[in-house]
Amino acid sequence: EVQLVESGGGLVQPGGSLRLSCAASRFTFSNYWMHWVRQAPGKGLVWVSRINGDGSSTNYADSVKGRFTISRDNAQNTLFLQMNSLRAEDTAVYYCAREGFSGVRAFDIWGQGTMVTVSS
């Protein structure tokens, strides 16, 4: 079964850092754009960042630009999100998601999510 599994969430103090991982299985990871999407408690979905197949192109939401870094290790089939200078408003469930091929351009596979709580 095609699968994404996130890890690395937890409780961190404001100003701290956290690195999320997303392990991919059962598909050719390097062929796909990958995204991070977050959801604050009781709120809607918010797109965070994306990276292309070989890692050479990235984009970020304005709210995280300069603080978060997306990367990938295609040899290990793993996507990362390095989060620095964390704020209370970054508290959310973070999902990784696969973008389908160009004809789809939608997020066809999602991980189960990992919770990040920023609090003192």
Added chain:
Amino acid sequence: DIQMTQSPSSLSASVGDRVTITCRASQSISSYLNWYHQKPGKAPKLLIYAASSLQSGVPSRFSGSGSGTDFTLTISSLQPEDFATYYCQQSYTTPRVFGGGTKVEIK
């Protein structure tokens, strides 16, 4: 950034009802519009991509229409497993903005 506005924000319906949710983009996005639903505590699931294409494995009671700025998701006969929150998303450009969501509740 393109803004995505869904309506209504919530609705109550009965099993068997026909349900329609609308999504409006702040500028033309051609047919780059996707629909997802999400159940509590679960990840979102793709239902419709490119405005009207049914994702593999999704029941045919779900359909999508529209282009440009106005889009519609229709559930032809609501089933118990369809009670969830529905989100539209534009994939015309980055950032890939989602609508605010429509919560479909049991009447």
